[in-house]
Amino acid sequence: MSNAALRSTPLEETHRALGATFTDFAGWSMPVRYGSDLAEHRAVRESAGVFDLSHMGEIHLRGPETGAALDYALAGKLSGIGVGRAKYSLILAEDGGVIDDVIVYRLAEDHFLVVANAANAEVDHEELRARARGFDCEVANESTATALVAVQGPASAAIVTDALAADGALQGITAQDVADLKYYRVLEGTFAGAPLLLARTGYTGEDGFELYVPAEHATALWDLLVRAGGDRLTPCGLACRDTLRLEAGMPLYGHELGRDLLPAQSGMGRIVALAAKEEFVGRAGIEASDPSGKPVLVGLVADGRRAARADSAVRDSDGREIGRVSSGALSPTLGHPIAMAFVDPACAEEGTEVVIDVRGKDLPARIVPLPFYSRS
Template identity: 70%
Template sequence: MVDQDLRSTALEAVHRSLGATFTDFAGWQMPVRYDSDLAEHRAVRESAGIFDLSHMGEIHLRGPRAGEALDHALAGKLSAMSVGRAKYSLLLTEDGGVIDDVITYRLAQDHFLVVANASNAEVDSHELTERAKGFDVEVDDASDRTSLIAVQGPASEQILLDALLGADGGVEGITAEDLTSMRNYRFAAGSYRGHELLIARTGYTGEDGFELYVSDELAAALWEQLSAAGGDRLTPCGLACRDTLRLEAGMPLYGNELGRDIFPAQTGMERVVALSSKGDFVGRAGIEAADLSDRPVLVGLVADGRRAARAGAQVRDGEGREVGAIASGALSPTLGHPIAMAFVRTDVAEPGTELIADVRGKDLPVRVVELPFYRRG
């Protein structure tokens, strides 16, 4: 049964035809899996998976001062980014906490695209609109007319070449060389069947891969074309395996490792904040004034066996004293043992430190390790 209160992407009919199981994610009806979480996870690590990420937000800023507006609005220095590049950044509160983590693409000298997490898309759009006031820039929230399809995994480049860049691929303005020479956090812009298409070498899985932005009306055609060309190399993947993939790669999830009450330095993201390379921006004063001496920091935890600590579980030291809490945890499909990211006191954050995590009332010995847990070879 369809929940009438949930929003659907332009690909919902495709997902239903594939037998997807759905979940409510940030007010959207999204496929959580099609068959097996484990099989989908392994497909991305070993070949390729295709994801519908159309619940994400796409916010355009156009105008001669668009770069300056984003320098003011975000923690990074976006005005220094070249056309054709993308940059990870943070949208901060006045106090220095994290409203959202975003990726910004520079489409032209006076045109940027900010991609927001689904749970924060409307908030981000409002914040960017407010922060752009006083600059010569137009903010256009295109989330309701844009679909986002990700193809992730070691076979992703060849699948895109086979699907889109042949004589009948329907893509213009993007060549095979554009794709094969594209580095991480770069993109190419062209058209697909007469409509704008953006192909970026970005992703949230820890694997090589691409994210494709296209109009809603062509999303199903693009998905089917990629799937047909991918064949057995390409597996439809839901949000469940996307979560275990990003956890293995040590990538933060808003609401778990990021939030309004969490400063970037607590998660090791102080490098994302351009304190030395630009002037004032929203959140700068809050970060500079913050006392982080008693704030917990994010670490990786590993354990033996098959039981995994879940988000919210308590972490204790050897004396039984509470020293932190799990932010995200799972049994790693790739590594075969439990992993977690947790916020813990700085005095127990050194790699090699032995701690205890609570797993449904039972003690699980864990060890602090450096992030990420997994790096592609």
Template identity: 70%
Template sequence: MVEESLRSTALESVHEASGATFTDFAGWRMPVRYDSDLREHAAVRERAGIFDLSHMGEIHLRGPQAGEALDHALAGKMSAMAVGRAKYSLILAEDGGVIDDVIAYRLAEDHFLVVANASNAEVDAGELIARAHGFDVEVDDASAATALIAVQGPLSEDILLEALLGDEDVAGLTVEDLTALRYYRVLEGTYRNEQLLVARTGYTGEDGFELYVPAELAVPLWERLVAVGGERLTPCGLACRDTLRLEAGMPLYGHELGRALKPVQAGLGKVVALASKGDFVGRAALEGADHGDLPVLVGLSAEGRRAARADAVVRDADGAEVGVITSGALSPTLGHPIAMALVRPDLTEIGTELIADVRGKDLPVRVVSLPFYSRA
């Protein structure tokens, strides 16, 4: 794909002015880094980082049966969620494989927002439209009209309090609202008289927020956050976002999740509401099925500086292939190699010794609990 054909977010000019290096991510021209992957990673762990995530998909469902429609479309029970809450869920195929992992926000009794991965946004919108057939609900794919900016890190709340509540363009939010906002909750206000959603969610393992605004307001909001954040807030690219989420043990679609994988393999069996709701797409394939012989996701840790990367083979002590690396890196925070891998289910006990292939050389690894990193 030539660069001219890539889609751009509303913040592209801001990234260019900041000296970003770009990459093709799911057909989007996205900043992979501004300066140093390691410095950007450390900024999120120690202070705060700001990310442009406007390549993600935003799909609204509105109507008296919006909750019931999502109960049918997703693996979780969305209709029981309170207004102002968020819930992690999965879109399953009929055979129980994972089409995508999503976050659903309940903005009103009859209004939900589903946020999809960039690589699956159009597919997800199509699935939700098809699965809403027969329900009293309207599905609106607002992805192209929506910008998503994330502020992540231990200083993110302080920065948002100053940036948003000290801005006359922001209305409908209070200090008490923001400081009381718990994880997987969302607030609604306005920015320049347009809807502003502030969610306490993220993909870094740190405290943080995700802000949704109309795309035409992305630049002034970004610039306001950066100006107020100052040295506390570092623009961050997708490279450090990947090492941050890996340290936090968070799955990435296409690596730890995919159509060929069942939720239980990634440790997401509890996300599937088999006991608390009726029929939904994928239920028949999963209910009562025995998946005990399928590979299971584990964390792996090693010593030294060489890291096993995605698709590397995992072997046992006898040299037999027993799994595959799904994601791997030299952990910037921990200082040693980490990886997630799908391995034979009898080899998942903590402390199990295995071998990962690193460019034709053996790397001793051991099974460890996930996540690799948890904030204090």
């Protein structure tokens, strides 16, 4: 039985029928795996995986001044992106710390969709509402009414194309549209007569698509994709999503991003549009801060099979603690331990030899550039 204290996605019964193991993730009952983490990870790297991401937040902003409102609310210049395009951005606190990282889609000249992390959806909604005051812009949290299903992996385009041709339920998007769709672009169509968004975005380091439909259509969409995918498509849980994003060097809020971290520390300084726009929330904090002496994010690799976990200490060759691991795992693709860590900038040079404390035992490692893995 599901925990009454946890929220469930519209696909929970589907996951239970598939034998999923569940975990509490940001207050949601979510499938962490269906069988083998390793098999699910490899499926995404070699063919394709299907994910339920309906716990994510969907916040719509509509009105003639929405572009200006988002320029003020977020770190990037959102008014400059074209209709049908997406942009990664940050919601900053007044002091320059990161409240959340988000994807913003421009669906029309006066309509934007902000996709928030599950743990921050309510906070992001309130922040956007507050920051939109004074602009001709309405903000609506449509998270509970929206389902998000992702297909990720080298076979994802073929699977989505086959789903389009399967039974006529998907309308308004053609196979050629999918073939022509570039990364960080979005198409609008219908599924069973309801609105559908098809975005070429993802969080795995592979080609992939994210499909947004009303929550009541989630099961039918999942089933259609699974039928179209056949042996090419594997249901995947949050465990492999985490190792996939770690290999790709993608930050996770609460690990590589947070209110106590400036964007520059996480390698996100380029996201902050200091030169491209004037006033925005967090600008004064960024300009008043000096990140030069603060810990910076680096990649670490090691030999063997022992993997560092979040908050493991990182020491230099003299035994001095110089930082902490933010995320770590044994890489299924590369076959050796990898980690991201925040370390003293004086010790962050590529090739520097360090030691990670893995449950009381030393693990020699070296600093490498991110990402650890890039698709060919």
